[in-house]
Amino acid sequence: MILPGNTIGILGGGQLGRMLAQAAGRLGYHVHVYEPVGPCPAGEVARREINAPYEDVARLAAFAKECDVVTYEFENVPAAPLCEIEGLVALHPHWRVLETCQNRLREKNWLRANAFPHARFAEVAAGGDVAAGIREVGLPCVVKTADFGYDGKGQLKVGEESDVLAAAKAFAGRACVIEQWVDFACEVSAVVARTASAAVRVFPVTENIHTDHILDYSIVPARVPPAAAAAAEKLSRLIAERIGLVGVLGVEMFVMKSGEVLVNELAPRTHNSGHWTLDACATSQFEQQVRAVCGLPLGDVSLTSPVVMVNILGDAWARGEPKWGDLLAQGRAKLHLYGKKEPRPGRKMGHFTVTARDAELAFELAQKYKARLPG
Numbered sequence: 001m002i003l004p005g006n007t008i009g010i011l012g013g014g015q016l017g018r019m020l021a022q023a024a025g026r027l028g029y030h031v032h033v034y035e036p037v038g039p040c041p042a043g044e045v046a047r048r049e050i051n052a053p054y055e056d057v058a059r060l061a062a063f064a065k066e067c068d069v070v071t072y073e074f075e076n077v078p079a080a081p082l083c084e085i086e087g088l089v090a091l092h093p094h095w096r097v098l099e100t101c102q103n104r105l106r107e108k109n110w111l112r113a114n115a116f117p118h119a120r121f122a123e124v125a126a127g128g129d130v131a132a133g134i135r136e137v138g139l140p141c142v143v144k145t146a147d148f149g150y151d152g153k154g155q156l157k158v159g160e161e162s163d164v165l166a167a168a169k170a171f172a173g174r175a176c177v178i179e180q181w182v183d184f185a186c187e188v189s190a191v192v193a194r195t196a197s198a199a200v201r202v203f204p205v206t207e208n209i210h211t212d213h214i215l216d217y218s219i220v221p222a223r224v225p226p227a228a229a230a231a232a233e234k235l236s237r238l239i240a241e242r243i244g245l246v247g248v249l250g251v252e253m254f255v256m257k258s259g260e261v262l263v264n265e266l267a268p269r270t271h272n273s274g275h276w277t278l279d280a281c282a283t284s285q286f287e288q289q290v291r292a293v294c295g296l297p298l299g300d301v302s303l304t305s306p307v308v309m310v311n312i313l314g315d316a317w318a319r320g321e322p323k324w325g326d327l328l329a330q331g332r333a334k335l336h337l338y339g340k341k342e343p344r345p346g347r348k349m350g351h352f353t354v355t356a357r358d359a360e361l362a363f364e365l366a367q368k369y370k371a372r373l374p375g
Helices: 015-026 057-065 079-085 095-101 104-113 130-137 161-170 226-243 285-294 324-328 359-372
Strands: 007-011 030-034 048-050 069-072 121-124 141-145 155-158 176-180 184-194 200-202 206-211 214-220 247-256 261-267 307-313 333-337 348-355
Touching: 007 015, 007 285, 015 030, 015 285, 030 057, 057 079, 069 285, 079 095, 095 104, 095 261, 104 121, 104 176, 104 261, 121 130, 130 141, 130 161, 130 176, 155 161, 184 226, 184 261, 184 285, 200 226, 214 359, 226 247, 226 261, 247 285, 307 359, 324 333, 324 359, 348 359
Parallel strands: 007 030, 007 069, 030 048
Antiparallel strands: 121 176, 141 155, 141 176, 184 200, 184 206, 184 247, 206 214, 214 307, 247 261, 307 348, 333 348
């Protein structure tokens, strides 16, 4: 057990690292952040920020030696340098978990090998025949790059035969996953935490609404049948156990119109759809990550109020500074900004939450407050 007063190292310096550092500080830990480009949002609230490439093994090793445990806020940290430092410090989750989740081919093959339900897919090696892969899966489908994709980046829906040539050209020479298009009823996710002693807690299942491939609203409790919520929770728990998680993991899923639940993607860190836990859960996902990687008892994951989380993108600055005063005048709204200096369209600058007596009212209020926010 790594007790308060020790040092937690965080690889990655974005908003997830910032909120993780804040949670660690409240528990009495010191935080060091390693981020290639600074200054960064997490470094602003940490004791120390180191700016160097992840591939700089000497700098990474020096960072590791200053920490009692190292964790992540970002899954696209290269695995090879992590392999080099794993003997220097406790590293949670293990670098093999990141290696699996940061590549869509490895992740899909892991899901298939472990018999977790997922959409049908085909894999195309770099330089392979993308059109043949599309024909194997059938139309409609989605072509995705194997590496480094998030928030809809690196993917293209192919709906008609006339789209196949354009997709083959766009992904020529790149390793790809081609997935069956899933006609789902809704998207859900769950954040699961697991310790080295195999204690597991799953946060309440969240319903997610995306706009232009970016998470827009997260609604809790999810408005899905109880059986679907139970299936999503069970899948998240089993995945954490099977993959050997120590830390937290976001599991993204589809709820089909039949009620079946399919696993879409895994993120071995805190998750955007779990930000509501800061204001409507007994333990936040960030505190839970600290507890999990340090070997502390996991916290209570009970929902304290129905809640909706709304992402605030750089688009809210299109006409000037957003109307923070109007939002903060609402008694059940809580604002969280990430300390980013440059608002850009599509960039996540912060979020707010709204609690209410039920999820429907919280969603209604959240939509109203979002519409009034832009300057």
